[in-house]
Amino acid sequence: MNELEKHLTEIVGDAHVLVDADLRAQYETDWTRRFTGEARCVVRPADTAQVAAVVRACAEAGAPIVVQGGNTGLVGGGVPGGGEVLLSLSRLTAIEDVDPLEAQVTAGAGVTLEKLQQHARPHGLDVGVDLAARSAATVGGLVATNAGGIRVVRYGSMREQLTGVEAVLADGTVVSRLSGLTKDNTGYDLTQLLAGSEGTLAVITRVRLRLVPLLPARTVALVAVDGVEGALALLTAARAGLPGLSAAELFLPAGLELVRAYGRLPDPFDAPHPAYLVLESAGRADATDEVLEVLGECEAVLDATVASDVTGVARLWAYRETHTEAISAAGVPVKLDVSVPLRELPALVAALPDTVAAVAPAARPIVFGHLGEGNLHVNVLDAGDAAEQVTDAVLRLVASLRGSISSEHGVGRAKAEWLGLSRSAAEIDVMRRVKAALDPAGLLNPGVLLR
Numbered sequence: 478m479n480e481l482e483k484h485l486t487e488i489v490g491d492a493h494v495l496v497d498a499d500l501r502a503q504y505e506t507d508w509t510r511r512f513t514g515e516a517r518c519v520v521r522p523a524d525t526a527q528v529a530a531v532v533r534a535c536a537e538a539g540a541p542i543v544v545q546g547g548n549t550g551l552v553g554g555g556v557p558g559g560g561e562v563l564l565s566l567s568r569l570t571a572i573e574d575v576d577p578l579e580a581q582v583t584a585g586a587g588v589t590l591e592k593l594q595q596h597a598r599p600h601g602l603d604v605g606v607d608l609a610a611r612s613a614a615t616v617g618g619l620v621a622t623n624a625g626g627i628r629v630v631r632y633g634s635m636r637e638q639l640t641g642v643e644a645v646l647a648d649g650t651v652v653s654r655l656s657g658l659t660k661d662n663t664g665y666d667l668t669q670l671l672a673g674s675e676g677t678l679a680v681i682t683r684v685r686l687r688l689v690p691l692l693p694a695r696t697v698a699l700v701a702v703d704g705v706e707g708a709l710a711l712l713t714a715a716r717a718g719l720p721g722l723s724a725a726e727l728f729l730p731a732g733l734e735l736v737r738a739y740g741r742l743p744d745p746f747d748a749p750h751p752a753y754l755v756l757e758s759a760g761r762a763d764a765t766d767e768v769l770e771v772l773g774e775c776e777a778v779l780d781a782t783v784a785s786d787v788t789g790v791a792r793l794w795a796y797r798e799t800h801t802e803a804i805s806a807a808g809v810p811v812k813l814d815v816s817v818p819l820r821e822l823p824a825l826v827a828a829l830p831d832t833v834a835a836v837a838p839a840a841r842p843i844v845f846g847h848l849g850e851g852n853l854h855v856n857v858l859d860a861g862d863a864a865e866q867v868t869d870a871v872l873r874l875v876a877s878l879r880g881s882i883s884s885e886h887g888v889g890r891a892k893a894e895w896l897g898l899s900r901s902a903a904e905i906d907v908m909r910r911v912k913a914a915l916d917p918a919g920l921l922n923p924g925v926l927l928r
Contacts (some may be wrong), residue, residue: 481538485520485562488530493568495519504545504563505556508610510809511864512553512890516543516563523568524585525643525651525682532680533649535562541920544676546618547589549610551812552889554675555618558924566617569682575600581640581657583685586617593686602688605632609798617681623673625885627797630849631723631759632689634885636672641685644671646678647916657685670911675887676922678915692721692759696768699793700781701750705823707777708754712819712848718771721760726797727853728753728845729826735843736796739803745796746780754848755797757790800845804856810843811857811864813871813892817880819851825878829855829871836870837863852884872898893928 486494495501496518506513517540522528535542545555545565557563569585572593576582577600584593590611594604606619608626618624620642625634632638641655654668671679702708708727715722728736730749736742758764765785772781784790804810817825826844833842840860846853860867868891872882876898882888888896896905905927912919912927 481534481540481562482518484534484538485518485531488534489520489522489527493521493523495521501563504548504565507551507553507556508549508613509551509805509812511811512556514557514559516557517560519563519565521565521568524571525569525645528564528566528569528680528682529645529649529651531562531564532645532647536648536918536920539918539920541923542680543922544621544680546586546615546621547610547613549614550618550622550889551814551886552883552891554622554887554889554922554925558890561923564680566615566680566682569617572596575602575688576657577602579657580688581685582688583641583655583657583683584616586615586682586684588616590614590616590619597688598691601691603691604686605638605689606635609801616684616686620672620684621674621676621681622887623885625847625850625852627724627726627847629847629852629885630725636669638686639668639672639684640687642668642671642681643683644679644681647918647921652679653683655683655685657687673887675889675926677912677926678921680921692723692761694760694763694785695723695790696758696764696783696785697790697793698756698768698772698781698783699745699796700754700756700772701746701779702752702754702777703779704751704777705826708752708848709819709822710777711754711756711771711775714771714775715756718774719756719758719764719767721758721764722756723759724755724757725848726755726845727848728755728797728800731841732800732843732845733796735803735807736799739806740795740799742795742799745782745793750779753796755793797845800843800854804843804858808858811860811867812886813855813857813868814852814884814886815855815872815875815880815882816850816852816884817875817878821878821880822848822851822853825853825875825880828874832870832874833857833867836866837861840867850884851880868892869895888926890924893924893926896926896928
């Protein structure tokens with residue numbers, strides 16, 4: 478150990494400074510296995526005070542830091558580019574009591590989404606955001622990337638759940654605003670500034686979140702439709718006819734085939750169809766009749782199966798939620814999380830196969846996503862050495878349709894080169910000024926978001 482590592486050991490304890498390559502390895506590669514790098518060491522502080530001391534020590538030594546939560550990010554934002562101190566927040570797992578009057582809770586950055594859900598539900602409350610990686614994704618990472626997931630159509634992204642934050646600035650200063658006031662109009666909203674900043678402005682250590690009512694009755698429909706246009710027609714009908722609409726998830730035949738093979742799932746319908754949609758309505762009472770009425774009145778619906786019991790709901794959701802695991806089992810994909818205006822979604826889906834084939838003829842695009850936000854997860858398998866060309870081609874296609882190169886996963890290292898496709902030069906300059914003001918030495922997550 479050199480002097481910095483010795484200092485870090487004094488702060489967090491010998492067991493929580495990992496310098497051996499074998500011990501660092503699990504932190505140095507992300508969930509997709511596509512992004513990897515070598516850390517100088519891995520440091521695992523236990524609370525905000527230790528995080529502040531670690532950041533201060535690194536700042537004094539001029540050592541850059543990479544911040545990592547559950548390591549479920551898909552854009553390389555939580556793994557080292559090479560030689561940074563990797564700051565793991567996995568031990569920041571304290572959760573305060575739920576405040577049922579305010580319907581809020583304060584949790585450490587290392588608390589997983591699943592643990593927070595389990596903590597809130599006995600009080601008749603729930604977390605507004607949900608996603609398939611709930612067992613590993615942490616609330617600090619969800620806020621830092623402004624994660625979305627399957628409930629955005631009803632509750633919005635992570636930013637909409639956030640009422641307060643505690644964070645450590647690049648010089649070790651602690652900024653804490655956890656009162657959770659619904660109305661607080663006293664200057665710049667630093668809480669919202671840090672949401673989506675991907676660890677480039679500060680290290681988020683605790684968050685205060687707004688909770689939503691726990692809705693026990695869930696009705697789910699797996700629907701075959703006559704294409705993406707038909708899916709949008711059904712979405713319009715569902716928004717008008719289902720006050721409890723809480724999810725609208727799109728996937729395509731190639732994804733269904735992959736999921737069925739991986740998960741050994743039966744064919745949900747007697748024949749293949751152009752597109753599929755999972756609709757969920759949640760409330761206090763069973764909404765099966767309302768769901769069936771909406772399906773019966775929409776001409777785009779070709780077939781459907783509906784469930785409202787726990788087993789049936791899980792069975793239908795499996796066709797959508799197994800996509801990520803099935804894709805990962807099939808290879809190391811190029812993962813591109815994008816969004817376009819809803820009216821442009823059919824054009825994007827139609828153009829993707831030829832766009833990918835033009836630069837990687839043997840590649841297989843697997844597309845699914847959150848229909849209500851025009852958010853597609855474009856996963857390209859078998860791209861080989863053409864990963865960068867695939868990324869460039871797809872992101873330029875998205876930009877031509879007035880879309881965003883990152884809908885909910887962040888920019889990370891993977892898409893920093895293409896930020897100019899979604900943000901103007903003036904906007905990026907403002908971002909750089911903010912970064913320079915809060916992290917003048919550029920020590921926090923270098924290379925993430927801003928190259």
